[in-house]
Amino acid sequence: xxxxxxxxRNVVGKGLRTWLNVAVLSLAxxxxxxxxxxxxxxxxxGSRAMIDYEVGGGQYWHRSYDPLDILSHDDAxxxxxxxxxxxxxQGKATPILIRxxxxxxxGRLHSVLLKGIDHSQTVLKIxxxxxxxxxxxxxxxxxKRMAKSLAxxxxxxxxxxxxxxxxxxxALEARIVAIMDxxxxxxxxxxLWVPLEALQxxxxxxxxxxxxxxxxxxxxxxxxxxxxxxxxxxxxxDIIEMVRGKRVGAAILYAVLLFLAMLAIFDTQVxxxxxxxxxxxxxxxxxxxxxxVILLFTLEGAMNGILAxxxxxxxxxxxxxxxxxxxxxxxxxxxxxxFAIPPKLFPFYSVGLIVGTVFIVSLTVTIVSFLPTRxxxxxxxxxxxxxKMS
Amino acid sequence: MKKIVIFVLLISAGSLHAEELTGKAIxxxxxxNMVARNRRVTSTMxxxxxxxxRTLQAQSWVQGxxxxxxxxxxxxREKGTxxxxxxxxxxxxxxxxxxxxxxxxxxxxxxxMGSDVSYEDYMEDPKLSNIYDAKLVGEERVQERNCYVLDxxxxxxxxxxxxxxxxxxxxRYLPLQENRFAKRGKLLKTFVIxxxxxxxxxxxxxxxTFKDVMLKGSGTKFIxxxxxxxxxxxxYVFSKASLRR
Numbered sequence: 001x002x003x004x005x006x007x008x009r010n011v012v013g014k015g016l017r018t019w020l021n022v023a024v025l026s027l028a029x030x031x032x033x034x035x036x037x038x039x040x041x042x043x044x045x046g047s048r049a050m051i052d053y054e055v056g057g058g059q060y061w062h063r064s065y066d067p068l069d070i071l072s073h074d075d076a077x078x079x080x081x082x083x084x085x086x087x088x089x090q091g092k093a094t095p096i097l098i099r100x101x102x103x104x105x106x107g108r109l110h111s112v113l114l115k116g117i118d119h120s121q122t123v124l125k126i127x128x129x130x131x132x133x134x135x136x137x138x139x140x141x142x143x144k145r146m147a148k149s150l151a152x153x154x155x156x157x158x159x160x161x162x163x164x165x166x167x168x169x170x171a172l173e174a175r176i177v178a179i180m181d182x183x184x185x186x187x188x189x190x191x192l193w194v195p196l197e198a199l200q201x202x203x204x205x206x207x208x209x210x211x212x213x214x215x216x217x218x219x220x221x222x223x224x225x226x227x228x229x230x231x232x233x234x235x236x237x238d239i240i241e242m243v244r245g246k247r248v249g250a251a252i253l254y255a256v257l258l259f260l261a262m263l264a265i266f267d268t269q270v271x272x273x274x275x276x277x278x279x280x281x282x283x284x285x286x287x288x289x290x291x292x293v294i295l296l297f298t299l300e301g302a303m304n305g306i307l308a309x310x311x312x313x314x315x316x317x318x319x320x321x322x323x324x325x326x327x328x329x330x331x332x333x334x335x336x337x338x339f340a341i342p343p344k345l346f347p348f349y350s351v352g353l354i355v356g357t358v359f360i361v362s363l364t365v366t367i368v369s370f371l372p373t374r375x376x377x378x379x380x381x382x383x384x385x386x387x388k389m390s
Numbered sequence: 391m392k393k394i395v396i397f398v399l400l401i402s403a404g405s406l407h408a409e410e411l412t413g414k415a416i417x418x419x420x421x422x423n424m425v426a427r428n429r430r431v432t433s434t435m436x437x438x439x440x441x442x443x444r445t446l447q448a449q450s451w452v453q454g455x456x457x458x459x460x461x462x463x464x465x466x467r468e469k470g471t472x473x474x475x476x477x478x479x480x481x482x483x484x485x486x487x488x489x490x491x492x493x494x495x496x497x498x499x500x501x502x503m504g505s506d507v508s509y510e511d512y513m514e515d516p517k518l519s520n521i522y523d524a525k526l527v528g529e530e531r532v533q534e535r536n537c538y539v540l541d542x543x544x545x546x547x548x549x550x551x552x553x554x555x556x557x558x559x560x561x562r563y564l565p566l567q568e569n570r571f572a573k574r575g576k577l578l579k580t581f582v583i584x585x586x587x588x589x590x591x592x593x594x595x596x597x598x599t600f601k602d603v604m605l606k607g608s609g610t611k612f613i614x615x616x617x618x619x620x621x622x623x624x625x626y627v628f629s630k631a632s633l634r635r
Contacts, residue, residue, distance in 0.1 A: 071497060104604040104605065106606070107604070107605055107606030107607070108440070108605070109602075109604075109605055161572065161576075161604065163499070163550075164573070166547040166548045167548045167549075167550060168544070168547070168548070168549060168550060168551070168552050168573055169550055169551055169552070169572045169573065169578055170552075170572045170573040170576075171572040171574065171576040171578060171604075172572075172574055172576065
């Protein structure tokens with residue numbers, strides 16, 4: 001307790017030097033928490049968007065389906081298994097049929113994926129109700145990014161050309177009935193959503209699907225002979241890996257920031273030991289053990305970290321709370337990133353993040369504060385009293 | 391006796407004419423005119439796209455309807471690219487990567503060298519009578535020539551174009567114009583022979599235009615620079631080893 005009191009008095013007594021160290025350290029605390037909170041917020045938003053619009057509670061893939069091999073899409077289809085038909089009829093799963101097709105906006109060829117979805121499904125947030133009966137033309141639902149790239153809007157007609165299951169060309173005029181504003185790019189770019197039943201008839205694959213999305217509340221899930229179940233974590237692994245990669249990349253910035261702060265603390269400690277040789281000698285002459293003196297000086301250094309927590313809290317908490325509640329507006333260009341990025345990003349600061357950051361920074365400060373104090377071990381009280389370094 | 395002979399001649403001429411007028415018979419005549427035992431062709435392909443015009447020259451060796459070997463001669467970028475068709479299989483050799491790729495499945499639906507023609511169009515059985523039922527639906531004048539108009543409907547399920555309409559020169563048995571339709575009747579591609587020439591005893595296309603009607607642009611032009619029929623083609627030409635030669 002005495003050591004703590006002494007340490008506090010000495011640290012505060014150093015004046016501006018201490019407060020400069022504390023300011024830099026507090027900036028490290030706040031910046032790390034804020035930046036990591038942004039990534040966590042991004043991951044949470046992206047995951048939620050993917051679950052709502054694309055992944056659901058997981059997907060059954062036809063054994064030939066490989067989303068990365070576009071050439072395999074036309075071969076990846078099979079009869080909807082009886083085990084899943086019941087879930088589908090209960091509204092707990094929805095089948096999706098995927099076929100390759102071509103469209104010709106303004107005489108240019110665009111390869112697209114035709115995706116058939118039941119208009120009455122509620123498993124995904126895709127506004128498929130727009131695809132309900134359109135007697136004039138095949139109703140098509142597209143995402144806002146797709147609409148932007150095609151320069152097309154609601155009620156525009158689009159020529160779609162595809163091949164049926166036997167390979168024969170077919171084509172028709174379709175009408176864009178709705179444009180969905182979805183954060184999930186995975187259901188938007190290069191895709192046309194059409195009624196499942198119509199697509200099944202168009203390609204002569206009645207009662208067949210490429211994948212079946214199950215709802216989040218479905219518990220009993222098992223692999224089927226022709227259909228393999230993919231967990232949400234597997235389906236979202238790209239975004240998880242990407243955010244993880246970005247967090248690791250950001251760690252370099254934190255390391256630089258921490259290095260600067262630690263350099264200042266190390267320097268301060270070395271200077272303090274040099275300037276306070278007589279004091280060290282006096283303390284040892286009065287009976288204080290070397291270990292206690294080392295503890296005192298280490299505590300003084302670590303006190304910088306504790307003060308930085310307090311200072312960081314003064315300006316950091318309002319700042320972090322403000323950004324968490326109001327969000328941070330992102331430029332439109334981030335929509336091109338290839339995954340769901342919200343127009344306003346709401347950082348998320350978990351207890352784990354805050355405690356973890358405080359612990360790591362404090363531990364680093366303590367270690368850095370301790371390192372210069374090892375010289376005290378070699379000091380003789382008589383030399384120290386005379387102001388000599390032995 | 392003389393009257394009987396004349397009568398028999400008239401009857402047989404009439405029956406011959408009636409036979410000619412069936413769509414199937416006309417289509418078979420076209421097939422026999424267009425398909426040779428083997429041939430060597432030097433051709434030029436002019437692809438007009440949005441970014442400009444590309445001209446490719448190629449030499450092909452064709453045996454019947456099942457074997458074909460094509461080597462691109464120019465431009466320098468495509469020079470040395472070779473294609474080998476053996477029945478329903480196609481391989482492409484690219485000299486820049488020194489690799490041979492088998493074009494299969496859905497890759498066959500891709501554009502051939504960026505033209506309006508797909509690999510599948512290239513692979514198609516040129517004997518239309520093998521895959522279509524032909525109906526003679528009338529006669530029209532096309533390119534100042536009298537033509538039969540045939541309506542073709544696929545008799546097989548795995549045919550790319552379910553329906554075709556062909557205008558066939560009544561005298562030369564050449565398809566001067568062809569429209570290819572989707573199953574629901576939408577016109578997808580057109581093929582027009584702009585110029586013909588006579589070689590040996592048969593008429594053959596000289597200049598043709600192939601167009602994907604849904605694309606902007608004036609299509610892909612083919613010019614037959616030279617053609618030789620019934621030439622001897624060494625066996626090794628139609629082997630995969632010849633792709634790397």
